[in-house]
Amino acid sequence: MTVTIKDVAKVANVSYSTVSKALNNSPLVKEATKKKVLKVAKELGYEPNLAAKQLVSKRTEVIGLVWPTIERIVLATLVTNISNAFKQTPYSMILSVDTPETAMETFRKFSVDGIIAFAESDLPLESFANIPVVNYGVYKQGDVSYPTIDANHEKAIELAVDHLHRQGHKHIVYAGLLDTTDPLQIEKVESYRKAMKKFSIENCIHEVDTKGLDWQDGYHAVDKILQSDPIPTAIIGGSYDISGGIVRALQEREISIPEEMSIVSYDNIPQMETMEVPMTCVGVPVNELAKEIVSSIIDLIEEKEEDAWIKKLTPVLTVRESTAFNK
Amino acid sequence: MTVTIKDVAKVANVSYSTVSKALNNSPLVKEATKKKVLKVAKELGYEPNLAAKQLVSKRTEVIGLVWPTIERIVLATLVTNISNAFKQTPYSMILSVDTPETAMETFRKFSVDGIIAFAESDLPLESFANIPVVNYGVYKQGDVSYPTIDANHEKAIELAVDHLHRQGHKHIVYAGLLDTTDPLQIEKVESYRKAMKKFSIENCIHEVDTKGLDWQDGYHAVDKILQSDPIPTAIIGGSYDISGGIVRALQEREISIPEEMSIVSYDNIPQMETMEVPMTCVGVPVNELAKEIVSSIIDLIEEKEEDAWIKKLTPVLTVRESTAFNK
DNA sequence: AAAATAATTGCAAGCGTTATCAAAAAAAGG
DNA sequence: CCTTTTTTTGATAACGCTTGCAATTATTTT
Incomplete structure (x- = not known):
C-alpha cells in the first residue's frame, strides 16, 4: 500500500528515526546515509504523510x-x-x-x-x-x-514619466481611475503630478478619469483623450486592462503606436509582452x-x-x- | 492550550474513548452520556484535531x-x-x-x-x-x-430560440465563437441551427462569428450584426461576456433594449441580473x-x-x- | 594502545484520534 | 435471587511521524 518511513528504513537498512532525520535534512546524520536514504525514498516513491507530521510537529508547512x-x-x-x-x-x-x-x-x-x-x-x-x-x-x-x-508606486510612475520625458514627450496624459477612495489609485495620480513637476512640465499635467480599471474603461477614455487640445503625444495607462482598451481604441482610429502615440502602462506582468503592441510598462515584476x-x-x-x-x-x-x- | 478529547473526558467523567464515540454520534453510547459529553465539549471549546483524525481514519474529507x-x-x-x-x-x-x-x-x-x-x-x-x-x-x-x-447545451439554446420565437421574433442572429475546435462552442451553434429548423424559421438562420468569447468580441460583433439585411430583431449572445459587449455597443448606438433589439444570453450566472440591462438568459444556474x-x-x-x-x-x-x- | 571526545545511529515515548474487544453494568429470564 | 443476555463503558493498540536521549561507532588525544 502506501510507502511509509519504515519501509524506507527497511530497504535502506537503517532505523526509521534515522530515515526521518535524513528526510528532514538533520545535521545529525552522515551525508552518505542521507544520500542513501533519499535515494531509496525516491525509488520507493515515498511521500510523507502530512497528517502524521502535523500531529507530532504541530506544524503543517x-x-x-x-x-x-x-x-x-x-x-x-x-x-x-x-x-x-x-x-x-x-x-x-x-x-x-x-x-x-x-x-x-x-x-x-x-x-x-x-x-x-x-x-x-x-x-x-x-x-x-x-x-x-x-x-x-x-x-x-x-x-x-x-x-x-x-x-513603490510613486517611484513607478516617476519611472514612466521620466522615460517619456527623455523621449521628448511633454504632453503626457494620465488615464486612470480618479474619482475613488482607493488609496492605490489616489497615490498613482498624485505621483503623476509630482513627477510632472519634477521634470518641470507641470503645465502639461492632464488627467483623464477612466471611471474604472477595466478594458472597456480604457477603451472609452480614448475619446476624451483625443478631444483635448493639444492632443497628447503620450499616455500613461493606469492598469493593464485600461492600457489594453486604449490600444484597441487607438488602433481602430488608425492612430499608430508608437509612431503617433506612445503609451506606458502601469503594472508589470508577463501579459504585457504579448499584447497587440508589446507594451512598455512600469511596476514591480509580478x-x-x-x-x-x-x-x-x-x-x-x-x-x-x-x-x-x-x-x-x-x-x-x-x-x-x-x-x-x-x- | 488546545482542548483535546482527554480534557473533555476528564471533565465529563468518562473515558476518552467514550467521548470519541459520543462526538461521532455512535449508537453504542447512551443518549444521556452523549448529551453530557457534547455539552462539556462545547463548554471547553473543543475542536477536533483534523490531523489525528486523518491519521487513523485514512480519510481527509x-x-x-x-x-x-x-x-x-x-x-x-x-x-x-x-x-x-x-x-x-x-x-x-x-x-x-x-x-x-x-x-x-x-x-x-x-x-x-x-x-x-x-x-x-x-x-x-x-x-x-x-x-x-x-x-x-x-x-x-x-x-x-x-x-x-x-x-444540456442543445436544450439551452432551444430554450432561447423558443422564447424569442414565442415573442414573435424570426430574425434571430446567433453571435458566438464559430471558427473553433472547442466542442462546446460547436455544439452551441449546431443547436442553434437545429432549433431554428424545429421552429421552421431555418430560412432566417444567421450566424456572426465573434472570434472569441470576451467582452470586446461581443462589442465588435455588433457592427456585423447591424450591417446585415434584414437587420435581426433578436440576438443570442454566446457567452456572458459577449452579451455584455453587445449590450454596450447597442447602447452606444442608441438602439434600445429590448424595444428595438431583444437579446438572450447563454450562461446563467447571478451577474446576469446586475448587468446594465438585466439579462434574459439560458443555461443551468451555476x-x-x-x-x-x-x-x-x-x-x-x-x-x-x-x-x-x-x-x-x-x-x-x-x-x-x-x-x-x-x- | 587506552582513554577521552566527537560523530552517528537507534530506541522509545508521545502527538490526538478511531476502532476493536474485553470488562462492567444493567436488564431480562428462570 | 442467581444466571443469561443485552447495553454501555473503558483499556489498549494502531495510524506515521518527530524528537530527546541513550547506545554505538569513529576519531582524537594523551
Whole structure:
C-alpha cells in the first residue's frame, strides 16, 4: 500500500528515526546515509504523510492565501506566481475563494502555518490568534497593521514619466481611475503630478478619469483623450486592462503606436509582452513581488518577528514597443 | 492550550474513548452520556484535531479542485459556487491554480479524497491512482473518460430560440465563437441551427462569428450584426461576456433594449441580473451546477462507483428585461 | 594502545484520534 | 435471587511521524 518511513528504513537498512532525520535534512546524520536514504525514498516513491507530521510537529508547512474575489488579472497573475514561488520551498499553498471569515475557518481547520492576504480583502483581524500574516498592498494610506509588502508606486510612475520625458514627450496624459477612495489609485495620480513637476512640465499635467480599471474603461477614455487640445503625444495607462482598451481604441482610429502615440502602462506582468503592441510598462515584476511575499511569510513563520512593517519594492521600467521618440 | 478529547473526558467523567464515540454520534453510547459529553465539549471549546483524525481514519474529507487558468467569469463564478456548496458538507475544498501536473502533486501531498476538474484542464489521466474524479464539461464530443457533469447545451439554446420565437421574433442572429475546435462552442451553434429548423424559421438562420468569447468580441460583433439585411430583431449572445459587449455597443448606438433589439444570453450566472440591462438568459444556474458537482464527487467517494458516466443537467430560461415582443 | 571526545545511529515515548474487544453494568429470564 | 443476555463503558493498540536521549561507532588525544 502506501510507502511509509519504515519501509524506507527497511530497504535502506537503517532505523526509521534515522530515515526521518535524513528526510528532514538533520545535521545529525552522515551525508552518505542521507544520500542513501533519499535515494531509496525516491525509488520507493515515498511521500510523507502530512497528517502524521502535523500531529507530532504541530506544524503543517501549509500557507493559506485569502483571495475572496476574482479580481483584475494582475491579482490573478500574482496568485499564480505566488503559487509557483512556493515550489522552491517546503511549503505548499492552499487557496480560499471564500469570504475572509470562512477562509479563516478553513485555514484554522487545516492549521495553516501562515496566511497571505491582499489589502482588498479586509481581514477579520481578531481571528488570527498569533498566526503570522503577510499582507500585499496597503488598506489606507499609512496603515500598516500587518507586515506588508507593496510596490513603490510613486517611484513607478516617476519611472514612466521620466522615460517619456527623455523621449521628448511633454504632453503626457494620465488615464486612470480618479474619482475613488482607493488609496492605490489616489497615490498613482498624485505621483503623476509630482513627477510632472519634477521634470518641470507641470503645465502639461492632464488627467483623464477612466471611471474604472477595466478594458472597456480604457477603451472609452480614448475619446476624451483625443478631444483635448493639444492632443497628447503620450499616455500613461493606469492598469493593464485600461492600457489594453486604449490600444484597441487607438488602433481602430488608425492612430499608430508608437509612431503617433506612445503609451506606458502601469503594472508589470508577463501579459504585457504579448499584447497587440508589446507594451512598455512600469511596476514591480509580478514574479519578484511573489518571491518577496513568499519569503516574507516564511521568515515570519520561522523567526516569529512581532512588529508590523512595510516593505516597498523597487519598480522597474520595461521598455518594449509601445513607446518612441516624439518627433 | 488546545482542548483535546482527554480534557473533555476528564471533565465529563468518562473515558476518552467514550467521548470519541459520543462526538461521532455512535449508537453504542447512551443518549444521556452523549448529551453530557457534547455539552462539556462545547463548554471547553473543543475542536477536533483534523490531523489525528486523518491519521487513523485514512480519510481527509478534503477535495481538490484543479483550476489551472484564470478563465472566463463563468468558471470563476462556478468555482466560488462550488466552494460554497461544500459548506453544507463535512468536506472542504482546496484550490490549485497550478498546472494539472503540479496540482496533482499538491493534492497527493494533502491526500485529498477526491478531485474536481474542468474539461479545459486536460488532466494527466495516469496519475489518479484510484482517487475519484468528477469532471465538468466534455473534452471532445462523446468523450467521457470520467464521471462528467455537463449542461444540456442543445436544450439551452432551444430554450432561447423558443422564447424569442414565442415573442414573435424570426430574425434571430446567433453571435458566438464559430471558427473553433472547442466542442462546446460547436455544439452551441449546431443547436442553434437545429432549433431554428424545429421552429421552421431555418430560412432566417444567421450566424456572426465573434472570434472569441470576451467582452470586446461581443462589442465588435455588433457592427456585423447591424450591417446585415434584414437587420435581426433578436440576438443570442454566446457567452456572458459577449452579451455584455453587445449590450454596450447597442447602447452606444442608441438602439434600445429590448424595444428595438431583444437579446438572450447563454450562461446563467447571478451577474446576469446586475448587468446594465438585466439579462434574459439560458443555461443551468451555476449554483445548481455547483451542487450537482459537489454531490457527485461525494457520492463517488463514499460509494466508489467505477464507471464513467455523463450527466446532462437541464438548463432553464430566466426571463429578465432584455427581451420583449417583436412589433 | 587506552582513554577521552566527537560523530552517528537507534530506541522509545508521545502527538490526538478511531476502532476493536474485553470488562462492567444493567436488564431480562428462570 | 442467581444466571443469561443485552447495553454501555473503558483499556489498549494502531495510524506515521518527530524528537530527546541513550547506545554505538569513529576519531582524537594523551
